[in-house]
Amino acid sequence: MHDPTTDERLSALIDALAELMPADQRIDPPSRAGPFELLFDVDSRRIRLICQLDATPLGITVACPLGPVPDHKRGTVLRQLLRLNLATAWTGTHMGCDPVSSRLYALHTLALDEATPDRLHNTVRALIQWAEQWEEDPGLSRLEPRREGDGQPDVTQLA
């Protein structure tokens, strides 16, 4: 009985994750050994599962697309995402931007030692929730600091 290799552990993890997904959301395991990026669709979102086998410690990253960087209030939104990153860092989830596609992503990296199918599945679901919230409120206006007088009627608009 030997300790499973990294490839074997990853394959077992992906197989078990596939079992947790609904039948119509198929995950094809990587066809070859080595560093991989696995793409699969969940709720019409293209999830990326990435593992760099030369990283120390070994981590597996789940990336869920939010969408393009909005043109409207661009600077404000980018600041909100960066503030959010510090607030949520303890959860392991943070935001990033793909420099190639210029799309924003919700990201979560799990240490491979700590990754279980259930944790991976929960992570995918949690990132999809982030994406849904982003679609509802792409300006992250709910996270903007409340200004003095918020909650009071704006009398300039009443006339």
Next chain:
Amino acid sequence: MAYVPFDNTEGIGMRCHLLQWLDDADIAWVPIDVVLCIDHPSALVAECTVEGTAVLLQHDLDERATHVRATAVLGELPPDSGDTLLLRLLQTNFLAALHGHDQVLGLRDTDDLVCITQAFALHDAARDAFLMGLFHMAGLSARWHDGRYLTGGGG
């Protein structure tokens, strides 16, 4: 039902590692906050100084006690940086995540200072990675102050 105190033996062992490693490396630290739970001090928030850079350490016995989170301030956003630098910070986060690293760049909500934060394991074999991580953060802070971080300028 009898009250069973939470067994935090492992977490306490991890905290001993943390404090011993700081002591071994002659890194001074001061407690900023201690969160008390019903039967034990739970979270320790401490500030240490690494090569002149303040690094905040957060270790919680009740939440992933096997890891400590370190956060260092890099500095202010340059006034003329515009959106490009904000985007580069987010791109750096993406690339780090693709490489399996969990270091994260963000803005402190109180003053918009740029910070870097990372969780470090506290098990026996993780001492060198933790200390190297702290010194790496201090180095990044120095580069930011010199205007060299993310810009490639100055060598």
